[in-house]
Amino acid sequence: MAISGCLVDGGFGRIKKLFKRSDCESLSQFADIVDKSARNNFPVLYRNENNDQTWKWYDWKSYLTRYFLQVKGIQKYHCFRFSAADKSAVFVKKRTDSEQIRVPLIRRNTEVLTTTFPEVIQPAGLEVVHGANIYTVTLENICVLHTKMPRARHTLKSDSRCMRTD
Template sequence: MDSTSEEDKLKYSSELQQHVEACKIERDVYKDWLQKSTDELYGVNRLPIPIRPLLHNYRYIHYTFDFSQHFTLPHRCRQIGPMYFVTARKIHMFGVRVDGIPIQYNYLVDENETIGQNKNKYVIAYFCWRVMAKLHSTIYYMMQIPGHARCLIDAGFAHSKRLYRRSDVDLLQDIAEIVDKSTASNKAVVMKKENNELEWEWRDWKTFFACHFKPLKGIRQYQQFRFSSDHPGCVFVKKKTTMMQKLK
């Protein structure tokens, strides 16, 4: 095999440097919005409840949301040999973090519930619907460059996973208790409480949006999206922070 030429080395080094610089710019944008939210909510009475929409005294409420790696049931901190080969029951966890407070709501979803990950086109439609419904005046939706997307919500997931690995778990409620105990900012949210009372409602947004919204073409090439009540049904997009936004 021929060795890499000096020209190729320079080319790859230049591409790597450009990639790192682009990631740093996007990371700085994330840190800037995070700081604005933290400063605005500093000293506010931090009740463990969701912040209602259309509160005019707040401008920079910063949310981070993502899926965690699933949990499995049952689980033993000292795994029993034969159980290693058994297909365990999966419990998915979807986290929504209010960074300025901070509090992280971790929604625990059993595998028998319908769930889909990485459905960005429906997320775009949902944000578009929220500004059309006057629940927000402006929404910015920003994504990190793949491979450089670590943020505070991952720290919340890590605390839960660390305690989970050291615990014996048999029930969904056991996982909820682990999440609650893992750190002060983590809060578990299960669909059904022990008395079968619903704590949150599952809605079929996918079917609704498929009928009323068109998917955004080439969605993967964009890093930033802006939704405004002044332009209902439209989305402003950017491929990079340094580029001009386009109206779609």
């Protein structure tokens, strides 16, 4: 039996399908849509109803670069093998019939600490310029929708660019 597509894409597809048929005006309504879209889909919100953080962002990149090396040219390799006998390296091949190359992963004279965690990254939020850009783009899209509606009177109090009075 052949499986086509990707299960992750299928999950997003189910969310998209239900979202198109739903009235969604808040984050909690969107979370309900995700939850109802499929048995395997469930929302994971950064903040809950009480505005408490439900999970944290960790600075994994700087933490891992202290202990591990980059695999140079990783995109040209297609076969990877890890060995319990040599835990400090990965064995790579460009093709299945090509020669295996040992690539070191752990930096020299480095002991990987498994008892520490990386630093927590605090979300920065939107910059004022970016927030203003989102407002402008959203307003332009609302104006387009309003001007396409027949025989309607529309005014947006906050901006005169979108006034329509038939």
